[in-house]
Structure formats: structure tokens, C-alpha cells
Amino acid sequence: MSQATQAQIDELRSLFQAKFEETYSSKEDAFHPNDLARINNGDSWLGRFIDHHDGNVSEALNMLWETLEWRKKFGTNDISESNVRMEYLIDGSIFTRNRDKDGCRLFIFKSKKHYKGQKDFDELKRCVVYWFERLEKMDNGKHITLFFDMADTGLSNMDMEFTKYLISLFKQYYPNFLNYILIFEMPWVLNAAFKIIKSWLPEKAVEKIKFVNKKTLSTYVEPEQALKCWGGLDDYTFTFVPFEFENTTGDMKDSNSNDGGNNKKVHFADGSQLSNNISEKYEANPNAILLINPPEVITFSSDGGDLHGSLTITNKSKQIISYKVKTTSPEKFRVRPSSGCLSEGENVTINVALQPGFQLGGLSRDKFLVMCMNVDNVNMSVSDINELWKNNAGKQIEQHRLRCGEPQNLTANRNGISILNTSGDVSKQLNSVISSVQKLHNSQEHLQRSIKRIEILQLLNLILFITISVIFLYMLQNELSLERGGGGASSSMCYRE
Incomplete structure (x- = not known):
């Protein structure tokens, strides 16, 4: 595939800026500032539009403009776990895991977990765009491979409208983003459906479709990168791991996307690695800035059927500090307040509540991280605090890790249903x-x-x-009747002679 030249990129940027100034009188009416920054401050995104149209800068400009309009209307830059249907993200029907032989991430669609018409289609679109945005930020726009796991699927799992939407994203709004479309063990009954799907794709995209099974998958995916259910060696079981979009610029790693490394670190809600200058000062250290109570385990108790826990943090230093509390499972817990500022000797109680719809057991696997750093102003606004923690490079940060204790007032009945032992x-x-x-x-x-x-x-x-x-008996009876009729005629003739 041809690569856009610097001259083509500069031409596209110049054409865009001219059209932008001609169309919009003020920036308030324009596109999202993050998208404009991608155009003004870098070349890779513009190059993808040019490569998508095989070097045609004019067509690249049209696609770029339409993409910016769509992104503004759809709200792609603001998408996160807080504004999509979490149950669609955690059901395991769409997720990312591992890479193909070209080093491109696999975006997996588990077809047998999807039934046409059972999900709100607009919400489902938002979840797909969530994953596209997440994948772009994890690898800075590198190609991805769309993996349709069609094992054990039937006509009820085949959603042509959803498939067409997936294809439209690649064609219209995510340029030069597709490596392969791998179709794994497609049932023969769906052959006609995929002939229709091929008609939606441009010719060069049709060439990217590869039908594979357990024997041929290794042509495109190494056994170590293939799940066991595909005949590979990876015994991964899907678990949704959150991702913080606002603070991701490079190759992010999470447990949904095994890159073959041995990274055993706990990942919190932002999905990112903490900077190397973070100092680990636990409660046992007399020089610790924060006093954490309880120091290691958050214990949950029941309140009329709900589970709540709390911890108190105290500023032991003579400086003003800002604190922040993160969790490995933000979809499971509500933390209030999750951030703020404390003056010398001041303390705050952090309340942690289990969100409705999540199981009561298994909390010991979840972790919390309490962090703090020195600041100049105790009266910082919420937005200023958030901005501070997003841009904390070069700052000395103290961290304390806590785990969840299993609730002590739970029993299980014979059917495995957890019941609270309280007088509530x-x-x-x-x-x-x-x-x-x-x-x-x-x-x-x-x-x-x-x-x-x-x-x-x-x-x-x-x-x-x-x-x-x-039918068989009827035909057999007719044949026997004909044979009898023929024999009778012969006997009659012999008798007359």
C-alpha cells in the first residue's frame, strides 16, 4: 500500500485550513478542538486519509471533512464508560484481545452472544465507536483486524444491519484502519448473507476477507495469540477492563489485549502506567503524607440490602495536598468524593458503594489506589483538580494500595443466592x-x-x-398393482386358448 508523502500531507492540511476559514467565522461553530489539534499538530492522521484514497488528496479532503462533521455530531471525543451502556461492554460480545501475525490488534465480535433486535441499536453503535476510539488510542491508529467468531451461530445471530454499520465505520470515518476481516468457522447457512456483505465493500476490502477455521487460523494468527476456543493456546476468559480516554496518547496495555509480555501490574481506571517518579509510601512509613484508615483493606457492610464501605484519609504534612482515589473496577463501585484537596491536618471520609446489578461475592479481587501530591491552593475547582491529575508528569506522587475485604455478614443458601445476615x-x-x-x-x-x-x-x-x-409406500403399492394386473391378463389369455 502506498504511503502518503509529506508534500501530499501538507497539501491536504492547506486545503483543509482554507476550507475551514471559508466555512466557519468562529471556532465556536467549528469542529471539536481535539480533532483540529490532530490536523494541525501531526501528520499521521492526515496521511491515513490520503492512503485510504490511494493518494487522491481531493477525495481525502472530502472524507476528512465528513469525518469531522460526524465526530462532532456523534460526540466521539467525549465517549467513555460513563456515557455508554455498560451491560453491552461487559457481556463479552465485542472486545479486543491479542494480535495477528502483522502485529495488528484483533477486534473480536463473538457472534453467538449477539441476537438481532435484543439490544438498543443506537446504544450498540455507541459501544462500537467506544471500541474504535479505544483501539485508535491504544496503538495510535495502527491497523486492526476485525475477527468474526462465527462458531455455534445461526440465523438468529446474524445481524446484517449491525454488520453494515461496522463496515460503514471503516469506509467513511476511520480511514486506512482495517488490516483483515477474519471469518472464523462460518456455518454454511450464512453463505448467502456474506455474499451480500461482500457487495457492500470496495474491491480492495473484499480482498481482506479471509475465511478460516481451527486448522487454517495459524496462517494469520499465531497459536500463542489465538484463544483456546479457536484451537489456540490462550486460555483467556473475557473480563472488561476500563480505559481513560482523556489521558492516553501511546500504546496502552490492558488485560483484554495480551501483547505477549509478562506485565503483572494492577491496572486502575485510567489504564495507564504511573510515572517512574512515584514514591511508594505506605502507612508503615513514618514519612508518609497520608494517614489511611483502614490502612490495607476496605471492609463492606450492609445497609438495608446495599453494601457500603469507607476509608478516612488525613493529611499529615504541613503542605496542602490534592488526593485522588481510583479503582480497578469503576463500573462496579461508586466512590464519593473521588478527588479533592486537604490542608494541613485536615481529613476526609471516602464512601464506597457497590453499584446495583453486581454480585456481592468476589470483591477481594478488586483494588483501590489512593494517591496524593502537593499543591498550592486548597480551594481548587473540580475541573482544575481533574486537569491537574491528567497532567501530573514530573510531580512527586505518593500512592497507597488497598484491597476489598469480603463482607462478613453474607451467607449463601442452597441455591447459591447470597443473602444478607442483618437486622435491616x-x-x-x-x-x-x-x-x-x-x-x-x-x-x-x-x-x-x-x-x-x-x-x-x-x-x-x-x-x-x-x-x-x-410417498414411498404409495409408489410401491402402485408398482405392485401394475405387476398383478399384467399377470392376470396373461392367465386369461392362456385360459381362452
Whole structure:
């Protein structure tokens, strides 16, 4: 594939700036400042538009302009876990893991976990764009490979509208972003559907489609980078790991995207590595700035069926400090306040609550990080504090890691449903049990629907068998009748002679 020259990039930037000044009288009416910064301060994004159109700068300009308009309208620069449907992100139907032989990340669509019409399509679009933005920032716009895991799928899992939207993102708004489209173990019943999908793609994109199975996948993905369910060596089980978009510029690593390294560090909500100048000063260190209580474990207790924990942090120094609390599972916990400032000797209580819909057990795997640094002003605004922590390079930061303690007032009944052993509101406890039972009931209904479909198929097979048998018997009876008729005529003739 041809690479855009510096002259072509400079020409595209110049054409864009001229059109921009002609179209917009003020920046307030223009595009998102982050996108404008990408155009003015770098070449790689512009080069991708040029390469996408095989060096045609005029077509690259049209696509660039349409992309900026779409990004502004869609709100791509503001997308994060806080404004997408988290249940769509954590169900494991779409995620990233490992790389192909070209070093491109695999963006995996687990088809058997997706049923057409069962999700809000607009919300599903936002989740896909969330992953596209995340993948772009993780590798600075390097190609990705779209991996359709079609194993164990049927017609109910085939969502043509969703597939068409995926393709449109590559064609219209994410230039030169696609490496391969790998179709893994596609059932023959979906052949016709993929012929339609091919018609949506330009010719050079059709060449990127590769149909693979367990025997041929190694042509494009090394066994060490392939999941065990694909016949590979990676026994990974999907777990969603959050990502902080505002503070990511390089190659970010998370446990959803194994790069073959041996990084065993805990990743918090921002997904980034802490700077090398961070000092680890735990409570046992008399020089620690913060006094943390409890120092190591956040213990949760029940409150009318809800789980809450807390910790108190005290500024032991003679300086003004800013603190920040992060967690490995921001989708699971609500932390208030998560950041602020403390003057000398001042303290604050941080409340941690388990969000509705998450299991009560297994909290010991979750971690919290309390950090602090010296600042000049105790009355900083929330936005100033957030900006401070986003741009903390060169600052001396103290950190304290805490883990979650399993709640002490939980028991499990024979069915594995956790029940709170408290003297709180019995009705709330009952509601918790009812909710668990309802989930079991919903699962049972889904199983019954599946069984019903199997029974209908069996009935159709039985009807087909009976029909074929009746036709066979009818034909056999006709043949026997003809034979008898012929024999009778012969006997009659002999008798007359």
C-alpha cells in the first residue's frame, strides 16, 4: 500500500485550513478542538486519509471533512464508560484481545452472544465507536483486524444491519484502519448473507476477507495469540477492563489485549502506567503524607440490602495536598468524593458503594489506589483538580494500595443466592432474593425457548420422514398393482386358448 508523502500531507492540511476559514467565522461553530489539534499538530492522521484514497488528496479532503462533521455530531471525543451502556461492554460480545501475525490488534465480535433486535441499536453503535476510539488510542491508529467468531451461530445471530454499520465505520470515518476481516468457522447457512456483505465493500476490502477455521487460523494468527476456543493456546476468559480516554496518547496495555509480555501490574481506571517518579509510601512509613484508615483493606457492610464501605484519609504534612482515589473496577463501585484537596491536618471520609446489578461475592479481587501530591491552593475547582491529575508528569506522587475485604455478614443458601445476615429491612432482603430468582427464571425461559425451537425442528423432521414414507409406500403399492394386473391378463389369455 502506498504511503502518503509529506508534500501530499501538507497539501491536504492547506486545503483543509482554507476550507475551514471559508466555512466557519468562529471556532465556536467549528469542529471539536481535539480533532483540529490532530490536523494541525501531526501528520499521521492526515496521511491515513490520503492512503485510504490511494493518494487522491481531493477525495481525502472530502472524507476528512465528513469525518469531522460526524465526530462532532456523534460526540466521539467525549465517549467513555460513563456515557455508554455498560451491560453491552461487559457481556463479552465485542472486545479486543491479542494480535495477528502483522502485529495488528484483533477486534473480536463473538457472534453467538449477539441476537438481532435484543439490544438498543443506537446504544450498540455507541459501544462500537467506544471500541474504535479505544483501539485508535491504544496503538495510535495502527491497523486492526476485525475477527468474526462465527462458531455455534445461526440465523438468529446474524445481524446484517449491525454488520453494515461496522463496515460503514471503516469506509467513511476511520480511514486506512482495517488490516483483515477474519471469518472464523462460518456455518454454511450464512453463505448467502456474506455474499451480500461482500457487495457492500470496495474491491480492495473484499480482498481482506479471509475465511478460516481451527486448522487454517495459524496462517494469520499465531497459536500463542489465538484463544483456546479457536484451537489456540490462550486460555483467556473475557473480563472488561476500563480505559481513560482523556489521558492516553501511546500504546496502552490492558488485560483484554495480551501483547505477549509478562506485565503483572494492577491496572486502575485510567489504564495507564504511573510515572517512574512515584514514591511508594505506605502507612508503615513514618514519612508518609497520608494517614489511611483502614490502612490495607476496605471492609463492606450492609445497609438495608446495599453494601457500603469507607476509608478516612488525613493529611499529615504541613503542605496542602490534592488526593485522588481510583479503582480497578469503576463500573462496579461508586466512590464519593473521588478527588479533592486537604490542608494541613485536615481529613476526609471516602464512601464506597457497590453499584446495583453486581454480585456481592468476589470483591477481594478488586483494588483501590489512593494517591496524593502537593499543591498550592486548597480551594481548587473540580475541573482544575481533574486537569491537574491528567497532567501530573514530573510531580512527586505518593500512592497507597488497598484491597476489598469480603463482607462478613453474607451467607449463601442452597441455591447459591447470597443473602444478607442483618437486622435491616426484611422487605429489601426479600427483594434481593426475588431479583435473583427472577434472573434464574429469565434464564429458564431462555432455555425453554431454545428447547421449543429444537422440538419444532424435530417435529418438522418427523413430518418430513412421514411424508417421504407415505410417498414411498404409495409408489410401491402402485408398482405392485401394475405387476398383478399384467399377470392376470396373461392367465386369461392362456385360459381362452
